[in-house]
Amino acid sequence: MGPTSIAVLGGGLTGLSAAFYLTRRFPTARIAVYNSEARFGGWVRSDRVRVSYTNHHNGKLENADVVLEAGPRTLRPNARSVLELIHLLNLSSTLLTVPKTSDAAKNRFLYIPEFGELCRLPSAPLDFLTWSGPSRQNIRRLLLSSVAREPFKRRNRRLGLDDESVDDFMTRRFGSEWSRIFASSLVHGIYAADARRLSLRSAFPSLWEAEERGNGSVVSGILRRSPPLTSDEEPASSYELGNLADTMRDVSVYTLREGISTLTNALVRYLREHPNVYMYGGVRITGLRINPRSKHFELITTAMETAFPTHVVSTLPLFRLHGVLTPAISLPHLTANTYTSVTVVNLVFPRPPPSTAPLHPEGFGYLVPRPTDGYFNDNNRLGILGCVFDSSSTATQDSSDAVVKMTVMLGGPYASRSLPQINVSDLLSELSTHLGRTLPEPVLVKVHHNQHCIPLYSVGHLQRMEELRHVLASEPWAGRMEVIGAGVGGVSVGDCIEAGRNAGRFWS
Ligand SMILES: Cc1cc2nc3c(=O)[nH]c(=O)nc-3n(C[C@H](O)[C@H](O)[C@H](O)COP(=O)(O)OP(=O)(O)OC[C@H]3O[C@@H](n4cnc5c(N)ncnc54)[C@H](O)[C@@H]3O)c2cc1C
Missing domain, CATH: 3.50.50.60 (FAD/NAD(P)-binding domain)
Structure with missing residues (x-):
């Protein structure tokens, strides 16, 4: 019935x-x-809040309305289900898109404590030619040598293995240093979790399939054409998208005006x-x-x-x-699975005058990899997983560009028992080290302790x-x-x- x-x-x-x-x-x-x-x-929670700041042109106190997110903030256009819902609910006019050509789309950074500065990741293969920045040699060595060698590495998936951790998989194919830096950062950014505990097949099934398609090489598998849809995948035509497929053609990420x-x-x-x-x-x-x-x-x-x-x-x-x-x-x-807890801190700063250095480089934000000696040491004592430069991608949500908003994520694997208490001056000092400049007093700090918010598969x-x-x-x-x-x-x-x-x- x-x-x-x-x-x-x-x-x-x-x-x-x-x-x-x-x-x-x-x-x-x-x-x-x-x-x-x-x-x-x-966990979806957006708020429009009013902040007051001193206008550096006239010294007067002014107000701005900014949208802050405690949970998800940007979406990728490849998820057709989200686009369909936006279309069916008549929300297309509230879309704010970030083009693939913008700095916010192209510039993603890592903060690797050993290098002591933000390192921009290449956004395309040819990027290696024009790539600049003091750490480029180090990153180039790490990234290129492992990726270039991988197709020549013999097939090494154990017979009968049907899942493994993200870290084991990446170490097997690209080496342990590569895995610690790149895989752990990626996992911090999406799952706020320890890559040594996360299931590769649940979190990144396409990499498992690429290894199969590439006869043991992930890189070869990625370079080969994707297989046709499997029987349980929906054909694109079954989604009601209106003209959103066109709208999203050159879009890297998007959000909605009120979050x-x-x-x-x-x-x-x-x-x-x-x-x-x-x-x-x-x-x-x-x-x-x-x-x-x-x-x-x-x-x-x-x-x-x-x-x-x-x-x-x-x-x-x-x-x-x-x-x-x-x-x-x-x-x-x-x-069977634990759930990760994450502290999200929204920070709003007055934008510095144009004659002084910006608070951060233009880009999506940065991630911090797992420290060399694990999560329970003093290397990253606040447990910062990463920081999103919201103003680079979602400034059009706000009523004024006289303020700069950023969001810091902390906790996850660093906070196996309890989430960190946030001491704002410690946080600002740590972020200043990452960004290579002293941050001013924020005009707003909003802390969200999200207990057990993301499942760790x-x-x-x-x-x-x-x-x-x-x-x-x-x-x-x-x-x-x-x-x-x-x-x-x-x-x-x-x-x-x-x-x-x-x-x-x-x-x-
Ligand atoms: C900080 C953070 C950032 C994120 N960023 C992104 C992002 O940028 N992009 C992205 O794609 N995804 C992101 N995600 C992931 C995504 O937002 C979540 O996975 C998603 O919102 C989960 O939705 P859900 O409905 O499955 O679960 P939930 O949001 O957990 O909803 C479950 C609901 O059940 C209710 N509930 C619990 N117990 C009971 C009970 N006994 N009786 C009745 N109700 C109950 C709760 O109140 C809750 O409303 C992020 C998640 C977090 C936490």
Whole structure:
């Protein structure tokens, strides 16, 4: 029987997207979205805030409105699911794009403490010819020698190996120094995690496939043409994009005028206006069981009588879902992964007069690799993972260019027990060292401690999720409950919306 009453557990990006697509797939079903926080959106949180600064032309105090993000800030145009949602929700006019030719797209940096300065990464192969900067020899040696040698290295994936950590994979193909510097930085930037613990096949499946395609060489595999779509991939034509495919042709990254929350706020508005949808903000799920006789779901919440949905989509972090299931119907692998905690610090500075050096080079921002002797030493005592130069890419969100905004990410693998307390002057002094100039007093500092916000897919995650799906397809679940969200099938905004888009696909 098709669903007549669907409960969506969790009102973050995945839950809201799932509810949106479920209203289109099952227009007559009753859909209830339960979210423990009163505010919907989960980790997506954008705020427009007012800052006051001294205008260096006339010495007067002036105001500016700036958009700050505590969670995701920029999106990549290759995720069609996000573009489709933007199109369907009529948000195209709020898009702010960063062209591939801009400095914000081309200039990405690493801060490698041993080199003591920001090192720009080459953005294209020919970049090596014109590449400048004091550390270029060091980076060139590291980058080029390992990458150039890799295709000539013999195939070295152990027979029968079906997953390994990102660090093991990169070390196997490119060497341990390369892996420590480049792979750990990349993983800090996306997962805020330790590359030695993250599953390669879950986080970067295309690299695993490239190694296969290249007969053991990742570089050869990348240089070969991509294979045709696999059977479970959607053809591009199945997405309703309007003219967004054209808009995004030469775009590196993009955001929305009022930040990424524009998307979640529009979803909430759409769902609230839909007659069959019930939005329960500030209502926590405390129990989920299946009646052994009727096989109906019984959903226990903090605010209401028990609900009896025919179908359930859980988008809760997996450890939270584990906490609400009664022992009789516990599901496998929900506590296999840990979740990383990250402190996000938004900083707004007065822009220095044009006659003085800028606060940072034009570019996307920089990442800091894992210290040579691991995370528990004094080398990176604040645990800085990286810093985004927001004003380079998203300044058009703000009412004035007289201020400069940056966002620093700290914690992750440095904060296995607790997130660091932020001492602003220590932070500014550390950033000044990275940027090679003394930063002025900020006009605004906003600290967000995001506890357990990003799942760390440990090795074997794909296999475990396959087993979870298998259990959900059998009795007593009988395919009537789906478990999706960042904890399952990818952490990016695109992955979460894609998962929501597919919710209930096999219910009929
Ligand atoms: C700091 C940070 C920066 C990021 N940057 C980017 C980026 O730049 N680009 C990108 O693509 N991705 C980025 N991401 C990843 C992406 O934002 C997240 O993976 C995504 O928002 C997760 O959405 P979700 O709905 O799956 O989970 P969540 O956002 O965790 O939503 C789950 C919801 O469930 C609710 N909930 C929990 N327990 C219960 C319960 N018992 N009952 C009812 N409700 C409950 C919570 O209140 C929450 O609203 C970032 C993430 C973070 C944390």
